[in-house]
Amino acid sequence: MKPDQGLVSVIVPVFNESGNVAPLHQEIADVLGRAGIRFEIIFVDDGSTDGTLKELFQLSPLKVIALQRNYGQSCALDAGIKNAKGEIIITIDGDGQNDPAVIPALLDKLNEGYDVVCGWRKKRMDPVARDILTKGAALLRWIVVNDGVHDAGCTLRAYHRRCFNDLDLHGGLHRMIPALLKGQGFSITEIPVNHRHRWHGQTKYTWTRIFQGLRDLMYVWSWRHFSRHSLRTSAKYSIKDIHELGK
Secondary structure, eight states, X not given: OOOEEEEXXXXXXXXXXXXXXXXXXXXXXXXXXXXXOOEEXXXXXXXXXXXXXXXXXXXXSEEEEEESSOOOHHXXXXXXXXXXXXXXXXXXXXXXXXXXXXXXXXXXXHTTTOSEEEEEOSSOOSOHHHXXXXXXXXXXXXXXXXXXXXXXXXXXEEEEGGGGTTBOOOTTGGGGHHHHHHHTTOOEEEEEOOBOOOOSSOOOOOTHHHHHHHHHXXXXXXXXXXXXXXXXXXXXXXXXXXXXXXX
């Protein structure tokens, strides 16, 4: 599919975010509308078991991609990116902690000539224990892969679509995107972004993510040092259906 050069695609992966999706959708639409940006919003439901999918069907304009089951954030992002029409891709978390108000600033920075602009949550609104673990993981990541960003866990980013021509996301690779793209020669920068408290529901962060993060870190290190192949892999998820609301 040839990308629409004037369109910005905003991709929001969600899993059990009932109560968050409607206000976030409204915020995104309001911010981009006021900025005069032509956009599409894509919510990818990653096998939610609460009322998230039902709430999404009440929103417009919106493209809803429903995955067959819960595959994880990387696969949800991959599904959204592959079904986006825009030349510019914006990714944002679905829990309300990423502030859509910064999207125009991300786009302005992207227009300076960068391939990727990452959000940097300088002031985190997370529990102390998680904040300590996050900083430790960031230091380890900097030592092992040196991706050049402070906050690889921040989903709020802007990309040119070409960044994903040879990249499939799976496992926990969404946190490794800057390292993967830097290894392919793409230019990456970051800007500080506002980080907010979660609106509703429970965090999806668990202790198992620490081990998954270590595994993904070693995967990226090995690829950058020993592989000359692209990061194309076979699909690791199934899309149940796609709905376009309010076209």
